[in-house]
Amino acid sequence: MEKYRWPPYIPEMGDLVKDYIDQGKPLSIPDESGIIHELECDFAKLHHRKYALAVSSGTMALYSAYFALGLSEEDEVICTAFSYHATAAPLLHFGVKIVFCDVEPDTGNIDTAQIEQLITPKTRAIVTNDQWGHPCDKERVLELCRRHGLRYVEDCSHAHFAQYGGRYVGTFGDVACWSLQGRKLLSGGEGGILLTDDQDLYERAVLLGHNLKRPAQSVKNEIYRPLDRTGYGLKLRMHPLAALMIDHELKNYCFSWIESRARTLEYFQSQLQGTFLRPMARRDYVTSMGAWYGFMPRLDPAYKVDREHFIRWMNDQQLQISIPKSRPIPDYALFAPDRFPIGHFTKHPVGTYLNAQSYYAQIVNIPTFTFEEYDQIDRYIERIHEYERLFL
Known part of the structure; x- marks a missing residue:
């Protein structure tokens, strides 16, 4: 049985990469320039968003988004109960209480009719995905966020250029994230990207995973100036060859x-x-x-x-x-409250989600x-x- 593979073979990709290297173009880009900046501009323009940040993976895009929101142990985030585990896993590293919401039994997307009953005074954000490319009910999530003063994080990793009412996913939330790894429509082998219209969220995301020249160029808030060389100490940059491949696919094949x-x-x-x-x-x-x-x-x-x-x-x-392979997120041992601790953080009971279970079983x-x-x-x-x- 021959296994169906993705991404497809692109004949000119090898020459494209070779030419980039042969021309002596940088294999590490510490500032806001070159092919990484070009990809960021192209992706942001297509989605009519102000700011884009390329990172090493979709997981790190989500991690950057949660960091940018300033989440902490005192906070709760409502998250879909069915997705790839990385939709929720970065929240564990901030000590956030993850409040899972069951899903629609036929789409696997978050059931927006169940969200409001989960909102408490500690709720800070709602995070959704668009399972297998099917957008969740964006307008309903937005309405809840506006009414309760919550931030909306869109995980669009399954849904490159899917449309809700003629509008691309990733254009609704305060911040949106995509994976660009090997099995995605756009792939650089590994990679991710974050989009937002909020300058402060963008600058905090930059500072989390970028250092040297990028913060000095991208960050305008004077409060953050002491961090202009170090950022917050992590490096989450995308490799330029990944950006080269992704941008070529975006412009020519996507x-x-x-x-x-x-x-x-x-x-x-x-x-x-x-x-x-x-x-x-x-x-x-x-x-x-x-x-x-x-x-x-x-x-x-x-x-x-x-x-x-x-x-x-x-x-x-x-x-x-x-x-x-992806099961309901609460089923994974990683989220069990009494196993595999992360730092000093407390993990909270996750419960059982019948629609997510039955959807996965079918x-x-x-x-x-x-x-x-x-x-x-x-x-x-x-x-x-x-x-x-x-x-x-």
């Missing part, structure tokens, strides 16, 4: 990949209609799934399909399908076909029908 992936996966969605494998849910407010980070249809519980048996059978037919991971591989998709559909005839 949007054609999105269009092709949409055609391909919408075809897959249409062919799943009427089978025991439900197409991925899609709300009316979603005008684009953007990157579709993962194709994760759900088993219809009415059919009582044994997920493990179905997956083994499909694998025997030489078709790539698996149980998704989804299956199928390759995110992008280049109109209709023959391959038809093979999946034929075998799904065959499985139904044989076992259901």
Whole structure:
């Protein structure tokens, strides 16, 4: 069984990297210049945001965002219960009480109807993701944040250029973060980026992970001037070669990949209609799934399909399908209150989230076909029908 791989091979990328090195361009950029600055400007411009900061990973973009908000042990942050663990994990390093919110049973996104009951006088922020590229209900989260005086952090790592009501995700929150690692639509191998319109949040994020020349150029608040060489002591810079690769993909491939992936996966969605494998849910407010980070249809519980048996059978037919690796965040040992302490911080009980559990138990991971591989998709559909005839 040949494994479907992403990112695709880009013939000129090797020459692009070689030319960059051969021309003696810098392999470390300590200031606001060069290819890293170019990527930041391009990404910010596309999202109509004032400030962009490239960092070493999406996790570090989120870490920088939480640091910029000034979160501490006295604070609570409401977070979706289903996402990659890094949506919440950096909060543990600030001693923040993470208040998980259960998810919608069909999208896996935070259930905005449950958020308000979780807000307390200690709540400082809400963090959401856009599971598999499907935007969560941005307007509802924004309305709650405005009414209760909270900050909104968007984790857009699954949703490059997805659209809510014709507007890109990452343009709603006080700060938004993306991963740019190997499996993302835009990839530099590793990397992340943060966007905001808030100058103070931007400057604090710069100071957290950048030193030498960048703080002196980017930070305008005189209060922070004593930190203009050291910042807060960490180095979270993106490697210039990663920025080079990401910016090249952004300018030359990104949007054609999105269009092709949409055609391909919408075809897959249409062919799943009427089978025991439900197409991925899609709300009316979603005008684009953007990157579709993962194709994760759900088993219809009415059919009582044994997920493990179905997956083994499909694998025997030489078709790539698996149980998704990301589980509900509270299930991970990292978040258990009595295990694996981080510094002197107290971890708080996390609870059980039934919708997140049932959603995870129903989804299956199928390759995110992008280049109109209709023959391959038809093979999946034929075998799904065959499985139904044989076992259901």
